[in-house]
Amino acid sequence: MKINKLFLFLLLLLLPSVVAAEDNIHVVKIGGQEYTVNATAYENGYSYTVTTDGTTYIYECHGAGDVTTCSGRFVGNDDATVTEMSRMEEAVQHYETTYGTPRLEKIESRSGNVLIGLFVIGVGAFLTFAPKAAWYLEIGWKLKDAEPSSIAITMNIFFGIIIGIVGVVMLFS
Numbered sequence: 397m398k399i400n401k402l403f404l405f406l407l408l409l410l411l412p413s414v415v416a417a418e419d420n421i422h423v424v425k426i427g428g429q430e431y432t433v434n435a436t437a438y439e440n441g442y443s444y445t446v447t448t449d450g451t452t453y454i455y456e457c458h459g460a461g462d463v464t465t466c467s468g469r470f471v472g473n474d475d476a477t478v479t480e481m482s483r484m485e486e487a488v489q490h491y492e493t494t495y496g497t498p499r500l501e502k503i504e505s506r507s508g509n510v511l512i513g514l515f516v517i518g519v520g521a522f523l524t525f526a527p528k529a530a531w532y533l534e535i536g537w538k539l540k541d542a543e544p545s546s547i548a549i550t551m552n553i554f555f556g557i558i559i560g561i562v563g564v565v566m567l568f569s
């Protein structure tokens with residue numbers, strides 16, 4: 397069975413976006429205790445929200461140029477100890493060492509999936525709703541007075557549906 401070249405091309409387009417997709421929430425273990433660290437990037441800095449056992453700690457860094465100012469505070473817990481604050485900051489440092497500091501480029505790079513996703517959905521719709529035209533663009537233009545077989549039409553519709561689903565997944569990844 398012939399594999400549709402367009403399908404393989406679109407899969408190759410999908411691979412870099414799957415590899416580049418990042419999750420900004422990670423669990424870090426410090427001293428036997430688990431801390432959930434959620435990193436967020438902003439235009440002029442970044443922040444971490446660290447939670448454990450109902451305690452929330454926010455560590456923010458703001459900067460202009462090469463100067464960055466960072467500070468941390470507990471949310472809803474006024475009687476937090478210095479040890480707790482130290483552990484929370486250690487969780488942030490562990491996160492940065494393992495995953496790096498959050499950058500706005502990482503977040504904005506996901507918006508590229510929207511354009512590619514819409515393009516892929518369009519290609520899938522074209523293959524699904526105009527399978528004869530897709531066949532003609534692929535091979536029909538090379539042949540004189542030829543018509544696509546029912547298998548070619550069915551394969552175009554099938555791959556069109558699959559490619560459309562891939563496009564929808566790309567929109568939400």
